[in-house]
Amino acid sequence: DIQMTQSPSSLSASVGDRVTMSCQASHDISRYLNWYQQKPGKAPKVLIYDASKLETGVPSRFSGSGSGTHFNFTISSLQPEDIATYYCQQYDSIPLTFGQGTRLEIK
Amino acid sequence: QLQLQESGSGLVKPSQTLSLTCAVSGDSISSDGHSWSWIRQPPGKGLEWIGYLYPSGRSYYNPSLKSRVSISGDRSKNQFTLHLTSVTAADAAVYYCARSFSDYRDIMGVWGRGITVIVSS
Numbered sequence: 261d262i263q264m265t266q267s268p269s270s271l272s273a274s275v276g277d278r279v280t281m282s283c284q285a286s287h288d289i290s291r292y293l294n295w296y297q298q299k300p301g302k303a304p305k306v307l308i309y310d311a312s313k314l315e316t317g318v319p320s321r322f323s324g325s326g327s328g329t330h331f332n333f334t335i336s337s338l339q340p341e342d343i344a345t346y347y348c349q350q351y352d353s354i355p356l357t358f359g360q361g362t363r364l365e366i367k
Numbered sequence: 368q369l370q371l372q373e374s375g376s377g378l379v380k381p382s383q384t385l386s387l388t389c390a391v392s393g394d395s396i397s398s399d400g401h402s403w404s405w406i407r408q409p410p411g412k413g414l415e416w417i418g419y420l421y422p423s424g425r426s427y428y429n430p431s432l433k434s435r436v437s438i439s440g441d442r443s444k445n446q447f448t449l450h451l452t453s454v455t456a457a458d459a460a461v462y463y464c465a466r467s468f469s470d471y472r473d474i475m476g477v478w479g480r481g482i483t484v485i486v487s488s
Contacts (some may be wrong), residue, residue: 303465306476310474349475356404356473
């Protein structure tokens, strides 16, 4: 199985801050990497797919980068509604695997 | 508009079989290009992919659950079903169904709202 490791596990930032979190894969997954946002009590929602492609309707303050084993997810200007847990997910091979999540809080 | 709705036994006794159904509206589980997944999330924990169903009827499973899990589809009702046998407390979770992007890319684009499963005698 490909292990996905996210860092940090939690993050506190102020409204308007630039926020970056990371995801590392245990094997080369090319760009088969997605980012999801999950708010409490809700299902996850895909924001970024194929490492850097913005899903339709998702605000442009969200972005992704990386390839191979190291990936980043950035919010350019944090908004109050961005408070959530963010998960990366690889789909290079089965089983599909997720990172353990980064919990984002407002400072 | 595509919608997925989970239903089934929210309370399961240890050692019994968990059965959940995902009803699909706005698309057909037989339509080419999409896989139909089950994903779960134990309380306060992360996401675990359980497996998925292809339109052909073939299923793929997470090896960690493979001996206990089956996913099948009912085209006449446009729904797919998860069976998980010999459940333990570790199987307590919110269970989600989801549809992938087109071209069988394993990007979970549409999710159901989830159903909570408790394992208790």
